[in-house]
Amino acid sequence: MTTRPTAPVPSEPFAPTPGDVQAYLQRIGAERPDRADADALRDLQLRHLLTVPFENLSIHLGEDIVLDEKALLDKVIGAHRGGFCYEVNTAFAVLLRGLGYRVSLLQARVFGPDGKPGIPYDHMALLVETVDGEQWIADVGFGDHSHFPLRFDDHGDQEDPGGVFRLVVTDEGDVDVLRDGKPQYRMEVRTRRLADFTVGAWYHRTSPDSHFPRSLVCSLLTEEGRITLSDRKLITRTRGERDERILTGDDEVRGAYRDLFGIELDVLPVVRGGISDSNPR
Structure with a gap:
Protein backbone atom coordinates (compact mmCIF):
# COMPACT_ATOMS: atom_id res chain seq x y z
CA MET A 1 0.00 0.00 0.00
CA THR A 2 1.28 3.45 -0.85
CA THR A 3 2.26 5.64 2.06
CA ARG A 4 -0.01 8.66 2.18
CA PRO A 5 1.88 11.92 1.77
CA THR A 6 2.28 14.22 4.70
CA ALA A 7 -0.15 17.13 5.01
CA PRO A 8 0.19 19.60 2.15
CA VAL A 9 2.89 22.21 2.67
CA PRO A 10 1.54 25.72 2.06
CA SER A 11 3.13 27.26 -0.99
CA GLU A 12 3.85 30.95 -1.43
CA PRO A 13 0.82 32.92 -0.19
CA PHE A 14 -1.14 33.42 -3.36
CA ALA A 15 -4.85 32.97 -3.90
CA PRO A 16 -6.32 33.40 -7.37
CA THR A 17 -9.13 35.89 -7.69
CA PRO A 18 -12.50 34.76 -9.05
CA GLY A 19 -11.50 36.64 -12.21
CA ASP A 20 -8.26 34.63 -12.45
CA VAL A 21 -10.17 31.37 -12.13
CA GLN A 22 -12.76 32.38 -14.71
CA ALA A 23 -10.09 33.56 -17.16
CA TYR A 24 -8.19 30.30 -16.71
CA LEU A 25 -11.35 28.25 -17.33
CA GLN A 26 -12.00 30.26 -20.49
CA ARG A 27 -8.39 29.66 -21.56
CA ILE A 28 -8.92 25.90 -21.50
CA GLY A 29 -12.53 25.94 -22.67
CA ALA A 30 -14.02 24.64 -19.44
CA GLU A 31 -17.07 25.48 -17.36
CA ARG A 32 -16.71 25.97 -13.63
CA PRO A 33 -17.49 22.57 -12.07
CA ASP A 34 -20.23 22.25 -9.50
CA ARG A 35 -18.02 20.09 -7.28
CA ALA A 36 -14.29 19.59 -6.94
CA ASP A 37 -14.62 15.88 -7.63
CA ALA A 38 -12.80 13.29 -9.73
CA ASP A 39 -14.98 13.68 -12.82
CA ALA A 40 -14.34 17.42 -12.95
CA LEU A 41 -10.61 16.85 -12.42
CA ARG A 42 -10.49 14.44 -15.36
CA ASP A 43 -12.23 16.97 -17.58
CA LEU A 44 -9.96 19.83 -16.47
CA GLN A 45 -6.74 17.88 -17.06
CA LEU A 46 -7.78 16.75 -20.53
CA ARG A 47 -8.89 20.25 -21.56
CA HIS A 48 -5.61 21.66 -20.25
CA LEU A 49 -3.59 19.19 -22.32
CA LEU A 50 -5.62 20.08 -25.43
CA THR A 51 -5.14 23.83 -25.09
CA VAL A 52 -1.96 24.70 -23.14
CA PRO A 53 1.20 23.49 -24.90
CA PHE A 54 4.18 21.83 -23.32
CA GLU A 55 6.97 24.13 -24.50
CA ASN A 56 10.44 25.40 -23.62
CA LEU A 57 10.40 28.54 -25.78
CA SER A 58 11.40 30.86 -22.93
CA ILE A 59 14.81 29.23 -22.70
CA HIS A 60 15.49 30.05 -26.35
CA LEU A 61 13.86 33.48 -26.31
CA GLY A 62 16.09 34.70 -23.50
CA GLU A 63 13.11 35.03 -21.14
CA ASP A 64 13.41 34.48 -17.41
CA ILE A 65 11.70 31.43 -15.96
CA VAL A 66 10.23 32.68 -12.71
CA LEU A 67 8.66 30.19 -10.31
CA ASP A 68 6.04 32.58 -9.04
CA GLU A 69 2.39 31.64 -9.13
CA LYS A 70 1.04 35.01 -10.26
CA VAL A 76 -0.57 30.92 -19.30
CA ILE A 77 -3.63 33.17 -19.30
CA GLY A 78 -2.46 36.62 -20.38
CA ALA A 79 0.33 35.70 -22.78
CA HIS A 80 -1.50 32.56 -23.99
CA ARG A 81 1.66 30.51 -23.54
CA GLY A 82 2.48 27.14 -22.04
CA GLY A 83 5.70 25.99 -20.41
CA PHE A 84 7.52 23.00 -19.06
CA CYS A 85 6.57 21.01 -15.97
CA TYR A 86 7.36 23.53 -13.24
CA GLU A 87 5.40 26.23 -15.06
CA VAL A 88 2.25 24.53 -16.30
CA ASN A 89 1.80 22.22 -13.32
CA THR A 90 2.18 25.16 -10.94
CA ALA A 91 -0.39 27.16 -12.88
CA PHE A 92 -2.74 24.16 -12.98
CA ALA A 93 -2.33 23.75 -9.22
CA VAL A 94 -3.42 27.36 -8.69
CA LEU A 95 -6.52 26.77 -10.81
CA LEU A 96 -7.41 23.58 -8.94
CA ARG A 97 -7.01 25.23 -5.55
CA GLY A 98 -9.22 28.07 -6.73
CA LEU A 99 -11.89 25.47 -7.56
CA GLY A 100 -11.77 23.80 -4.14
CA TYR A 101 -9.24 20.99 -4.57
CA ARG A 102 -6.38 20.40 -2.15
CA VAL A 103 -3.14 20.24 -4.10
CA SER A 104 0.39 19.25 -3.09
CA LEU A 105 3.55 19.55 -5.18
CA LEU A 106 5.61 16.36 -5.49
CA GLN A 107 9.17 16.23 -6.77
CA ALA A 108 10.08 13.47 -9.19
CA ARG A 109 13.13 12.12 -11.01
CA VAL A 110 12.72 11.22 -14.68
CA PHE A 111 14.10 7.90 -15.87
CA GLY A 112 16.71 8.30 -18.58
CA PRO A 113 17.60 6.02 -21.50
CA ASP A 114 19.92 4.13 -19.13
CA GLY A 115 16.95 3.19 -16.94
CA LYS A 116 18.18 5.28 -14.01
CA PRO A 117 16.30 8.18 -12.41
CA GLY A 118 17.69 11.66 -12.97
CA ILE A 119 18.41 14.51 -10.60
CA PRO A 120 16.17 15.45 -7.66
CA TYR A 121 13.50 17.98 -8.67
CA ASP A 122 13.86 16.80 -12.25
CA HIS A 123 10.08 16.99 -12.60
CA MET A 124 7.03 18.27 -10.76
CA ALA A 125 3.79 16.31 -10.41
CA LEU A 126 0.63 17.18 -8.49
CA LEU A 127 -1.14 15.22 -5.79
CA VAL A 128 -4.77 16.33 -5.87
CA GLU A 129 -7.39 15.56 -3.24
CA THR A 130 -11.05 15.86 -4.17
CA VAL A 131 -13.94 16.89 -1.94
CA ASP A 132 -14.69 13.18 -1.60
CA GLY A 133 -11.24 12.49 -0.13
CA GLU A 134 -9.90 10.69 -3.21
CA GLN A 135 -6.26 11.28 -4.15
CA TRP A 136 -5.08 11.55 -7.74
CA ILE A 137 -1.80 12.25 -9.53
CA ALA A 138 -2.44 15.05 -12.01
CA ASP A 139 0.23 16.04 -14.53
CA VAL A 140 -0.10 18.48 -17.42
CA GLY A 141 3.66 19.01 -17.72
CA PHE A 142 5.17 15.76 -18.96
CA GLY A 143 4.35 16.12 -22.64
CA ASP A 144 3.25 12.77 -24.09
CA HIS A 145 1.79 11.11 -21.00
CA SER A 146 -1.55 10.14 -19.48
CA HIS A 147 -4.55 12.09 -20.67
CA PHE A 148 -6.35 11.72 -17.35
CA PRO A 149 -5.21 11.82 -13.71
CA LEU A 150 -3.99 8.57 -12.17
CA ARG A 151 -5.57 7.24 -8.99
CA PHE A 152 -2.92 7.47 -6.30
CA ASP A 153 -3.95 4.44 -4.25
CA ASP A 154 -4.59 2.15 -7.24
CA HIS A 155 -1.60 -0.11 -7.92
CA GLY A 156 -3.14 -2.11 -10.69
CA ASP A 157 -3.21 -1.26 -14.37
CA GLN A 158 -4.90 2.06 -15.10
CA GLU A 159 -6.01 2.24 -18.70
CA ASP A 160 -5.80 5.62 -20.38
CA PRO A 161 -5.88 6.86 -24.00
CA GLY A 162 -2.15 7.54 -23.56
CA GLY A 163 -1.34 3.95 -22.56
CA VAL A 164 -1.61 1.57 -19.62
CA PHE A 165 -0.23 3.16 -16.46
CA ARG A 166 0.72 1.66 -13.14
CA LEU A 167 1.96 3.16 -9.87
CA VAL A 168 4.58 0.95 -8.19
CA VAL A 169 5.84 1.54 -4.66
CA THR A 170 9.62 1.19 -4.33
CA ASP A 171 11.46 -0.36 -1.38
CA GLU A 172 12.28 3.18 -0.20
CA GLY A 173 8.62 4.22 -0.25
CA ASP A 174 8.77 6.31 -3.41
CA VAL A 175 6.34 5.70 -6.28
CA ASP A 176 7.38 4.82 -9.82
CA VAL A 177 4.99 5.83 -12.59
CA LEU A 178 5.06 3.22 -15.38
CA ARG A 179 3.60 3.58 -18.84
CA ASP A 180 3.12 0.38 -20.83
CA GLY A 181 5.54 -1.30 -18.41
CA LYS A 182 8.30 1.30 -18.83
CA PRO A 183 9.22 3.56 -15.87
CA GLN A 184 8.59 7.24 -16.61
CA TYR A 185 9.47 8.97 -13.36
CA ARG A 186 9.93 8.29 -9.65
CA MET A 187 7.92 10.46 -7.25
CA GLU A 188 8.99 11.18 -3.71
CA VAL A 189 5.96 10.89 -1.45
CA ARG A 190 6.57 14.12 0.41
CA THR A 191 4.96 17.45 -0.30
CA ARG A 192 7.18 20.33 -1.35
CA ARG A 193 7.10 24.11 -1.68
CA LEU A 194 7.29 25.80 -5.04
CA ALA A 195 10.62 27.40 -4.13
CA ASP A 196 12.12 23.92 -3.71
CA PHE A 197 11.92 23.42 -7.48
CA THR A 198 14.13 26.41 -8.28
CA VAL A 199 17.23 24.23 -8.55
CA GLY A 200 15.55 21.87 -11.01
CA ALA A 201 14.32 24.73 -13.17
CA TRP A 202 17.80 26.30 -13.15
CA TYR A 203 19.38 22.99 -14.14
CA HIS A 204 17.04 22.43 -17.06
CA ARG A 205 17.47 26.02 -18.22
CA THR A 206 21.27 26.09 -18.10
CA SER A 207 22.91 22.66 -17.89
CA PRO A 208 24.47 21.09 -21.00
CA ASP A 209 23.40 17.75 -19.51
CA SER A 210 19.75 18.73 -19.87
CA HIS A 211 18.13 18.35 -23.28
CA PHE A 212 16.07 21.53 -22.87
CA PRO A 213 18.86 24.04 -23.64
CA ARG A 214 19.93 21.87 -26.60
CA SER A 215 16.55 21.47 -28.23
CA LEU A 216 13.42 23.44 -28.97
CA VAL A 217 9.97 21.96 -28.48
CA CYS A 218 6.35 23.05 -28.53
CA SER A 219 3.87 20.18 -28.27
CA LEU A 220 0.12 19.83 -27.83
CA LEU A 221 -2.28 16.94 -27.45
CA THR A 222 -4.99 16.86 -30.12
CA GLU A 223 -8.27 14.98 -30.39
CA GLU A 224 -6.65 12.64 -32.91
CA GLY A 225 -3.05 12.49 -31.69
CA ARG A 226 -0.39 15.13 -31.09
CA ILE A 227 1.34 18.00 -32.87
CA THR A 228 4.93 18.95 -32.09
CA LEU A 229 7.13 21.69 -33.48
CA SER A 230 10.78 20.88 -32.85
CA ASP A 231 12.74 23.87 -34.14
CA ARG A 232 11.49 23.90 -37.77
CA LYS A 233 10.38 20.28 -37.90
CA LEU A 234 6.61 19.87 -37.64
CA ILE A 235 5.61 16.41 -36.41
CA THR A 236 1.97 15.38 -36.64
CA ARG A 237 0.63 12.16 -35.20
CA THR A 238 -2.90 11.25 -36.24
CA ARG A 239 -4.51 7.94 -35.25
CA GLY A 240 -1.11 6.31 -34.93
CA GLU A 241 0.27 7.68 -38.21
CA ARG A 242 3.28 10.00 -38.05
CA ASP A 243 4.06 12.75 -40.54
CA GLU A 244 7.08 15.03 -40.56
CA ARG A 245 7.92 18.06 -42.64
CA ILE A 246 10.39 20.92 -42.43
CA LEU A 247 8.86 24.38 -42.37
CA THR A 248 10.50 26.88 -44.70
CA GLY A 249 10.93 30.51 -43.82
CA ASP A 250 10.28 32.45 -40.64
CA ASP A 251 6.75 33.38 -41.67
CA GLU A 252 5.70 29.72 -41.94
CA VAL A 253 7.26 28.92 -38.56
CA ARG A 254 5.61 31.93 -36.95
CA GLY A 255 2.30 30.93 -38.53
CA ALA A 256 2.60 27.40 -37.13
CA TYR A 257 3.10 28.73 -33.61
CA ARG A 258 0.07 30.99 -34.08
CA ASP A 259 -2.34 28.64 -35.84
CA LEU A 260 -1.45 25.34 -34.16
CA PHE A 261 -0.51 26.45 -30.65
CA GLY A 262 -2.13 29.87 -30.27
CA ILE A 263 1.23 31.53 -29.59
CA GLU A 264 1.99 34.91 -31.16
CA LEU A 265 5.73 35.54 -31.51
CA ASP A 266 7.39 38.71 -32.72
CA VAL A 267 10.81 37.05 -32.50
CA LEU A 268 11.39 33.36 -33.15
CA PRO A 269 13.26 31.29 -30.57
CA VAL A 270 16.76 30.19 -31.55
CA VAL A 271 18.63 27.20 -30.14
CA ARG A 272 22.10 28.43 -29.22
CA GLY A 273 23.64 24.99 -28.86
CA GLY A 274 23.25 21.87 -30.95
CA ILE A 275 19.77 20.96 -32.10
CA SER A 276 18.30 17.58 -31.34
CA ASP A 277 14.90 16.10 -32.08
CA SER A 278 13.19 16.69 -28.76
CA ASN A 279 10.90 14.07 -27.33
CA PRO A 280 8.09 15.91 -25.55
CA ARG A 281 8.03 14.59 -22.01
Missing part, protein backbone atom coordinates in the same frame (compact mmCIF):
# COMPACT_ATOMS: atom_id res chain seq x y z
CA ALA A 71 3.71 35.34 -12.97
CA LEU A 72 2.92 31.85 -14.26
CA LEU A 73 -0.81 32.61 -14.35
CA ASP A 74 -0.02 35.71 -16.38
CA LYS A 75 2.06 33.61 -18.77
